[in-house]
Amino acid sequence: MRILVTGGAGFIGSEYVRMLLGRPGGDPARAPRIAPTSVTVLDKLTYSGNPANLDPVRHDPRLRFVHGDIVDPALVDQVVPGHDVIVHFAAESHVDRSITGAAPFVTTNVLGTQTLLDAALRHRTGRFVHVSTDEVYGSIDAGAWTEDWPLAPNSPYSASKAASDLLALAYHRTHGLDVVVTRCSNNYGPYQFPEKVVPLFVTNLLDGGTVPLYGDGGNVRDWLHVHDHCRGIALVQEKGRAGEVYHIGGGTELTNRELTGKLLAACGAGWDRVVPVTDRKGHDRRYALDITKIETELGYAPSIDLDHGLTETVRWYRENRAWWEPLKAAHG
Template structure:
């Protein structure tokens, strides 16, 4: 425990979209049991890692700039922490289709390096943050935690590999790691290559938005605040070696989501550009979260309310996203 009495928490990937939200919540006292936590953020600060995401809690965490694959760095950093939560990942499916090597490196070898460091340090609690995409696609019903893994993109295959590595360290070595799997996240500070911020910022700028295929692919949407609340519950109460689903509040086709985003910014369907479907595009994701709800979890952000707040945030924070989009476009 830290001098203040709270746990010492290492958050890997803590400058990314979901990781930074978790850090802001933790540092801001949103999780009462860990109100006095001492927070360390490890982040490589790649294109999607952004210290501006952590400006609201500046001075309330310690930053270590580094790579989750760096075993020597982890050997120095991990000891002394009571909890390690791994958000570090390459996460954009389209980028993984273009080139899968960095996804395999970070999402598999990075998990192995981190699990080894936690084993060597005797870390009391570890959480591996993952995705529903490891299951592939489901036509009807919802996956529970016993569903077989059948990933279809290099991204999801790499995440599945990392999950299996974490599970192996739990089973073989007794590393007290739990795995969380979640649907599509949305909210403020999300890098604008992802569908909701991409569509919103394009529409704000009077540009078109790309809709894959027939738009019938179904995704389970969850506000990042609800996702992080679920992660915290698993960190506090989850059993080592177990998987926990964190389900969303709205299953929508991409066509339905596009319609809601158009309505939110007052745009018409003539701003939608139909594009060729993504290779290996999973048709539908759906999670059952009964296991986590048995621990007391329930999402708090209705999709309509969360989406409206998210659209408003991007409209009011052009100074955050405009440089990111310009940098990405200049790099093409």
């Protein structure tokens, strides 16, 4: 099986590549059975894409890296032929950046996805896995979203992802392209660019600095270790039904204040290191995914306990300053 992974040098995409190429981790009993003959990574290497994320598998002869943009139709048309599966991670994904400038999000997330879908259709790719987010649903006060819930995005980022989801599903309905869509809850784990809340807080605290807490800290998120997310994606790639959406969640809801408390404790810091800041514009209050469908159809269940996962994540950042210090120095 020949697999093309877009955005494969990013946080989640690189975890998927490391998993495909045999990096140990997670629950062996639930490990994916995918055995690729080759894995091609297509990545633009924007600020959050990092070739070092692939260092653990860099010498695997099955790995090929292509530096390029999914919006470039000529390049995509060169790369896509010969692949059996496309797993599409490449996206602009930071909500705050989308609020200050939406154009790159529309360009990459919508036009880039359309470029890939056209190439997959033209070259008869066997399966197209489109990786998305729970943020496309907006906010929910109680209960949990099912896969057929109406989309109601509140940020330019989530709106661009909702548009790309609908495009992908439309290519299945219109052209018969074998498309499956995954939507995940908030991810954490190693190799995450330090603008996101967990690595930002951990690296700031390890450096003796402070951490910002939006508003009253009451916004609720479900937390999912990146390895469990990638295991779920692999199950969908392998066994998911064409034209369907599958939720991948961690099953652990925390307010931002509760998450902050856990990270302070893991880093040996106190609440005096927390600085309240003005809440984000359009900040969704609560996300919650119902994962019954992927559990019952594909046998998915999260395997990494949140407290253990956070402890191991803090340990990774503590032991890998050489990875994140240059990123923080370069990007503030």
